[in-house]
Amino acid sequence: MMGDMHAVTREALGAALVGASLLVLACQENAVTASSAETRNRHAERARMVEQQIVARGIENAAVIAAMRRVPRHLFVSRSEASQAYEDHPLPIGYGQTISQPFIVAFMTEALDLDGSEKVLEIGTGSGYQAAVLGEVAGEVFTIEIVAPLAERARETLAGLGYDNVHVRAGDGYLGWPQEAPFDAVIVTAAPDHVPQPLIDQLAVGGRMIVPVGEDAQNLVLLRRTETGLEQEAVMPVRFVPMTGLVRTAEREPGD
Ligand SMILES: C[S@@+](CC[C@H](N)C(=O)[O-])C[C@H]1O[C@@H](n2cnc3c(N)ncnc32)[C@H](O)[C@@H]1O
Secondary structure, eight states: OOTTSOHHHHHHHHHHHHTHHHHHHSOHHHHHHHHHHHHHHHHHHHHHHIIIIIITTTOOOHHHHHHHHHSOGGGGSOTTTGGGTTSSSOEEEETTEEEOOHHHHHHHHHHTOOOSOOEEEEEOOTTSHHHHHHHHHSSEEEEEESSHHHHHHHHHHHHHTTOTTEEEEESOGGGOOGGGOOEEEEEEOSBOSSOOHHHHHTEEEEEEEEEEEESSSEEEEEEEEOSSSEEEEEEEEEOOOBOOGGGGTOOOOTTO
């Protein structure tokens, strides 16, 4: 769990790293003052986002709410998008991809029912924001991104913010991360047209997976692995970017 560093401290550190080029141009005293004011404003915007978009819509898990209050979402998007970082919608992150809407991040994290000790696999690192939220509420996070420059950028952002319990790999997440399996929870943030069998195989007994499934019409599906098989339920209609790579050619399992 990443509860050891105070939110403002982590945010100020991240803002300082992201704003390094600005510091070169500005006189140091003014830059530091501007950066502190920006940090305070973002903190207020984020607190408002959590109250209006997360708590008001029924998210109850205290650890998830605290994580959403803590993670500086504006540092996971470009400077030109930062002013919209706490609004109620996804944002572009380049390469035709998006950072998910804050509510969806909170909803999917809550659905995993984590207690802080788990090993979690995420498919679709994107900006790294969801991985940071997971890093706050789980033990260790392994996250895979198919677009290599996005994986690299997310790795740098997460490292700059001190998330050393989040491990980023560039690659096709369809195959999961067998060397680190089994996982107590799996979260998929790009939509496959079927649940990838390797991800089911890498889910521990008793573990949960949340995954958007479908093409035009998608549903968020929650799976639980039991001693004898899998339980699954569709929990919400959603719209995610499609999963790419091997999923396009992989065989569906019978009954999928
Ligand atoms: C909606 S975005 C993810 C948002 C991300 N979780 C965040 O917090 O910013 C979906 C991501 O999944 C990635 N993706 C698509 N297919 C993938 C695959 N087969 N393996 C790994 N990543 C994949 C996309 O490149 C994209 O970055």
